[in-house]
Amino acid sequence: MTDASAAPELSALEPDLCIEMYRQMVLIRHFEELALKLRLDDRIHGVVHPYSGQEAIAVGVCANLRITDRIVSNHRGHGHCIAKGADINRMMAELFGRRDGYCKGKGGSMHIADFDVGMLGANGIVGAGLPITAGAGVAAQLEGSDAVAVGFFGDGATGEGPFHESLNIAALMQLPVVWVCENNQYAAGTPVGVGLAASNVADLAAGYGMPGVIVDGNDVLAVFAATRQAVQRARAGQGPTLLECKTWRRHQHAVRDVIPPDPRPPELIAHWEARDPIPGFERHLTQRGILTTEQMADIGLSIDQDLVDAVAFADASPYPAPEEALEDVFAL
Amino acid sequence: MASLSYAAALDSALAEEMRRDPRVFTMSTSPPPALLAELGPRRVKRMPISESTMTGIAVGSAGCGFRPVVHWGSVTFAFMAFDQVVNQACKIRYMFGGQRDFPIVFRASYGNGTRSAAQHSQTGYALYAHLAGLKVVLPSGAADARGLLKSAIRDNNPVVCFEPSRIAPLEEDVAEDEGLVPIGVAAVKRPGTDITIVALGYMLYPALAAADELAADGVSVEVIDPRTLVPLDVELIRASVRKTGRLIVVDESAPTCSMAAEIAASIAEDWQTCRGLRAPVRRVTMPAVPVPFSPPLEDFVLPDQARIAGTIRELLGYASPQP
Numbered sequence: 001m002t003d004a005s006a007a008p009e010l011s012a013l014e015p016d017l018c019i020e021m022y023r024q025m026v027l028i029r030h031f032e033e034l035a036l037k038l039r040l041d042d043r044i045h046g047v048v049h050p051y052s053g054q055e056a057i058a059v060g061v062c063a064n065l066r067i068t069d070r071i072v073s074n075h076r077g078h079g080h081c082i083a084k085g086a087d088i089n090r091m092m093a094e095l096f097g098r099r100d101g102y103c104k105g106k107g108g109s110m111h112i113a114d115f116d117v118g119m120l121g122a123n124g125i126v127g128a129g130l131p132i133t134a135g136a137g138v139a140a141q142l143e144g145s146d147a148v149a150v151g152f153f154g155d156g157a158t159g160e161g162p163f164h165e166s167l168n169i170a171a172l173m174q175l176p177v178v179w180v181c182e183n184n185q186y187a188a189g190t191p192v193g194v195g196l197a198a199s200n201v202a203d204l205a206a207g208y209g210m211p212g213v214i215v216d217g218n219d220v221l222a223v224f225a226a227t228r229q230a231v232q233r234a235r236a237g238q239g240p241t242l243l244e245c246k247t248w249r250r251h252q253h254a255v256r257d258v259i260p261p262d263p264r265p266p267e268l269i270a271h272w273e274a275r276d277p278i279p280g281f282e283r284h285l286t287q288r289g290i291l292t293t294e295q296m297a298d299i300g301l302s303i304d305q306d307l308v309d310a311v312a313f314a315d316a317s318p319y320p321a322p323e324e325a326l327e328d329v330f331a332l
Numbered sequence: 333m334a335s336l337s338y339a340a341a342l343d344s345a346l347a348e349e350m351r352r353d354p355r356v357f358t359m360s361t362s363p364p365p366a367l368l369a370e371l372g373p374r375r376v377k378r379m380p381i382s383e384s385t386m387t388g389i390a391v392g393s394a395g396c397g398f399r400p401v402v403h404w405g406s407v408t409f410a411f412m413a414f415d416q417v418v419n420q421a422c423k424i425r426y427m428f429g430g431q432r433d434f435p436i437v438f439r440a441s442y443g444n445g446t447r448s449a450a451q452h453s454q455t456g457y458a459l460y461a462h463l464a465g466l467k468v469v470l471p472s473g474a475a476d477a478r479g480l481l482k483s484a485i486r487d488n489n490p491v492v493c494f495e496p497s498r499i500a501p502l503e504e505d506v507a508e509d510e511g512l513v514p515i516g517v518a519a520v521k522r523p524g525t526d527i528t529i530v531a532l533g534y535m536l537y538p539a540l541a542a543a544d545e546l547a548a549d550g551v552s553v554e555v556i557d558p559r560t561l562v563p564l565d566v567e568l569i570r571a572s573v574r575k576t577g578r579l580i581v582v583d584e585s586a587p588t589c590s591m592a593a594e595i596a597a598s599i600a601e602d603w604q605t606c607r608g609l610r611a612p613v614r615r616v617t618m619p620a621v622p623v624p625f626s627p628p629l630e631d632f633v634l635p636d637q638a639r640i641a642g643t644i645r646e647l648l649g650y651a652s653p654q655p
Binding site: 103106116134135 | 377394395416424426433434464467488
């Protein structure tokens with residue numbers, strides 16, 4: 001088990017790549033805050049699982065991936081979708097349940113997918129995405145390509161049997177998989193220590209025959225570096241890696257019509273808010289002279305305009321005809 | 333024409349489809365040795381006993397363009413994988429708006445009649461037939477097994493193929509051509525005019541035996557094998573019942589929410605058919621108990637020729653309703 005938070009060569013990481021990663025993190029944050037607001041304002045329906053606070057993981061991981069690599073996500077999937085290259089207009093239309101959404105309104109927030117960019121879907125069943133990720137890894141082996149499959153899941157998924165099965169099988173089959181555990185310290189209302197006997201999720205990796213790495217999940221450069229190594233291993237046919245990215249979700253597990261009270265202790269909340277990944281990366285970017293404060297503000301304004309346009313796109317898209325509920329069950 | 337056992341017919345169908353389409357691969361806890369020897373471990377995968385992940389791998393790989401065939405073994409082991417079927421395989425095409433197809437075949441046997449006791453002996457097919465997004469086939473003989481498994485592998489949707497263990501050694505003439513049997517088409521296995529029996533899976537055999545027995549008394553029994561449970565060939569069954577006016581469904585499952593109940597409902601809700609009934613619809617099923625081990629106990633709970641024949645005589649005894 002190695003700690004990937006110190007990687008000296010990261011200080012020389014391409015400015016353009018840093019700017020793009022920063023832009024994506026801000027886009028995800030603003031998208032999620034907007035989705036939350038839209039839900040509370042009843043402009044979108046159902047349930048939202050905001051990804052705010054975990055942006056460094058989706059972005060740092062996906063910055064290592066090609067369009068031909070695949071990811072599988074969970075209920076908290078908007079961030080992964082954006083980082084993998086999905087179109088925010090079609091994402092927003094899907095949240096609005098409109099016909100121009102990625103799933104033609106059939107899926108909503110919890111089932112966002114864009115197979116054309118290798119995003120094999122947000123999945124509402126905790127732990128169910130790991131076997132599907134393994135399937136994408138098997139596909140890469142059968143193709144004979146060096147594509148990798150990345151499975152995103154939370155600390156809560158370690159409670160499910162298929163988590164353990166999938167790690168074991170990925171090691172046995174030497175699947176080109178990167179397992180990314182976003183340990184945000186809570187599985188809904190359950191602290192991770194109450195759900196997992198091991199001290200760290202990464203501690204399980206050796207037992208399943210693969211390297212386990214603890215990563216500062218709020219440092220996008222650390223996530224990027226750890227993922228780069230894991231992806232290289234996978235592409236070289238050396239099998240899976242388990243990355244445990246320690247992080248924090250800013251909001252509650254799920255939000256419907258009101259924000260529920262936060263069961264987490266105030267001192268823990270304060271501890272993690274001081275480690276917000278976006279201000280953290282902003283300090284790095286200004287120190288290296290990659291972006292000024294004004295440029296970062298401009299990026300934020302540009303993103304906000306893109307999101308206004310996305311909402312307009314969604315609003316202008318019609319609801320699907322009721323009879324469309326009967327379509328898409330079976331292929332011809 | 334060759335005479336093949338049911339088991340051999342399934343093996344040959346799988347091998348032919350795998351030779352034909354390089355995207356087909358299999359996963360099993362005990363891969364068929366001949367298939368493994370011919371096609372190698374890359375395509376004939378030996379898996380640990382992890383039905384849930386094996387099923388999820390099928391979902392993920394199918395979404396990436398492959399055509400997995402999952403050997404659950406007994407259907408009873410498949411219950412470990414129920415989430416990956418209910419919440420993933422069945423729903424994934426629909427909830428993602430049809431972005432990809434998921435061509436998967438799941439193969440499941442059940443041990444009724446083989447003294448395999450409770451956990452290895454429920455049919456289970458009603459549980460899967462209930463799920464929107466899944467097709468379910470149930471071949472009763474070697475020719476249908478070959479034809480339906482081939483069709484299932486070529487179908488671009490998730491299909492569960494049920495294979496009653498009792499049928500495995502039974503031999504039948506099987507055509508040497510492709511012999512595809514379309515999914516969704518039932519077959520009249522014995523034409524008749526006085527009463528319709530729909531018999532599921534192995535129940536075809538005691539149903540045919542009961543028909544022979546009643547023929548000696550001048551009763552003409554029509555026996556239908558649905559072959560596919562979902563989509564059910566409701567029209568063929570209704571046409572038969574319009575002709576005969578009497579229906580027995582033989583299903584070696586517990587009665588509640590069974591396929592027998594589904595078939596009975598499909599008659600009851602069609603006025604053109606049920607208006608002509610000359611007797612109530614009868615389901616000949618197991619009682620609502622797990623399957624017991626001891627031979628006299630298991631023989632008591634499973635439908636057999638005597639129960640079917642007795643039910644035929646019972647229905648013939650009803651007076652026709654006055655017009």
